[in-house]
Amino acid sequence: SQTIHQWPATLVQPVGSPLSLECTVEGTSNPNLYWYRQAAGRGLQLLFYSVGIGQISSEVPQNLSASRPQDRQFILSSKKLLLSDSGFYLCAWSHGQGGKKLFFGSGTQLSVL
Amino acid sequence: QKEVEQNSGPLSVPEGAIASLNCTYSDRGSQSFFWYRQYSGKSPELIMFIYSNGDKEDGRFTAQLNKASQYVSLLIRDSQPSDSATYLCASDSGYALNFGKGTSLLVTP
Numbered sequence: 001s002q003t004i005h006q007w008p009a010t011l012v013q014p015v016g017s018p019l020s021l022e023c024t025v026e027g028t029s030n031p032n033l034y035w036y037r038q039a040a041g042r043g044l045q046l047l048f049y050s051v052g053i054g055q056i057s058s059e060v061p062q063n064l065s066a067s068r069p070q071d072r073q074f075i076l077s078s079k080k081l082l083l084s085d086s087g088f089y090l091c092a093w094s095h096g097q098g099g100k101k102l103f104f105g106s107g108t109q110l111s112v113l
Numbered sequence: 114q115k116e117v118e119q120n121s122g123p124l125s126v127p128e129g130a131i132a133s134l135n136c137t138y139s140d141r142g143s144q145s146f147f148w149y150r151q152y153s154g155k156s157p158e159l160i161m162f163i164y165s166n167g168d169k170e171d172g173r174f175t176a177q178l179n180k181a182s183q184y185v186s187l188l189i190r191d192s193q194p195s196d197s198a199t200y201l202c203a204s205d206s207g208y209a210l211n212f213g214k215g216t217s218l219l220v221t222p
Contacts, residue, residue: 034209041214043212043214044201046211049208059209100210102159102203102209104156106156
């Protein structure tokens with residue numbers, strides 16, 4: 001069966017500090033990978049998605065970036081965090097080749113102070 | 114702007130009753146629709162999906178889709194206190210899912 005691992009679970013970072021969140025998927029090959037953010041009182045916002053190694057599409061231009069160095073690894077980064085980056089970050093995967101169902105990791109609660 | 118709209122609630126129902134959750138979507142090109150359950154502080158969990166007009170049943174859950182009205186609903190029969198959560202409706206947007214803000218459901222004993 002497939003599993004998705006996301007870490008860390010919680011993170012408190014000062015404004016201006018860097019960020020690195022990592023996500024890995026097991027038990028499947030060539031998954032589509034996604035980063036969503038859920039801010040307080042707001043819905044799930046798609047940040048990035050990837051259909052393959054090195055292929056990243058950005059939905060929201062901002063100070064965040066994503067990378068996919070390996071087939072089942074997805075990384076969300078920032079060089080300098082803003083207060084507005086606070087939120088619940090969720091990594092998700094779906095089957096490649098048109099899979100629509102998303103399966104989420106356990107999430108990272110990020111607080112930027 | 115492709116949108117999925119849900120009433121934020123909270124929707125309060127007594128234990129054993131039927132809970133009815135609804136959403137509307139704006140993208141007529143959407144072909145598939147999903148319901149996720151999210152407990153406070155946890156990640157969303159897929160509970161139902163539907164592709165065709167009509168009803169789809171799975172245990173206590175029934176998803177209903179009306180493409181002409183651009184309307185999706187989720188019925189939860191015999192509601193339990195453990196069903197208390199936020200329910201997110203989502204539609205496919207080609208490469209990802211577009212989510213509503215969710216409806217908070219409270220099942221009271």
